[in-house]
Amino acid sequence: MRASPPSDVGDSPMSIFSGETHLRILDISQRRPTGYEVHALTEPSLYLVRARVLDKEGIVNGSRLLVEENKVGPMSQLRYRDLSTNGEDIILEELIGAIKDNSELHLGFYNRANNISLKVHAFQLLPRIGKSKAQKMVQSRGMAGWQDFSEVDEACEIDSVTLLAERYLIEIEDPLNNRSILDNLIRSSN
Numbered sequence: 001m002r003a004s005p006p007s008d009v010g011d012s013p014m015s016i017f018s019g020e021t022h023l024r025i026l027d028i029s030q031r032r033p034t035g036y037e038v039h040a041l042t043e044p045s046l047y048l049v050r051a052r053v054l055d056k057e058g059i060v061n062g063s064r065l066l067v068e069e070n071k072v073g074p075m076s077q078l079r080y081r082d083l084s085t086n087g088e089d090i091i092l093e094e095l096i097g098a099i100k101d102n103s104e105l106h107l108g109f110y111n112r113a114n115n116i117s118l119k120v121h122a123f124q125l126l127p128r129i130g131k132s133k134a135q136k137m138v139q140s141r142g143m144a145g146w147q148d149f150s151e152v153d154e155a156c157e158i159d160s161v162t163l164l165a166e167r168y169l170i171e172i173e174d175p176l177n178n179r180s181i182l183d184n185l186i187r188s189s190n
Contacts, residue, residue, distance in 0.1 A: 020044070020067055021067055023040035023064070025038050038051050038065075041094055043101070044102050051072050052073035053071050054071065059071070061090060064097075092169055096165045100149075106164060110152050113138075140155040141155070167181055
């Protein structure tokens, strides 16, 4: 007798999606014989998913949909390489929107980031941040940390939201990345 594999179906009590509240729609396409399929990012955990919807009224690329509405069917994880071209075109923009809409959760990265090893700081996981920039960021953060992203931007002379979104996209593209901010910061707290 073989054990059945774990289910990603959104209605399952053990689903990884059970804490998700919204979908950020990346693309919608018609599915036969009935209904539509959306490619979306979940919130707050930022999983890339596909889901069925019966009624597409009010659902367009870039819209935000409440998961509890009866419009959304079961969800399953979607690999980045299976994401539609339309979805690829707007995913970074939607990641930026998700970070801004739930800034406290995502600001935690900048306030809690520490050394990963003796030679690498977590700030260096962000695109275009090297060792010296990471050290300056740690010094400017101080003991109190930052209250919002604008403080990070001003103190570190970066676009903190965009850098974080770009890093999340790297992790979504390669889910086997062994240094995952999404898994260690965002998904572990939900």
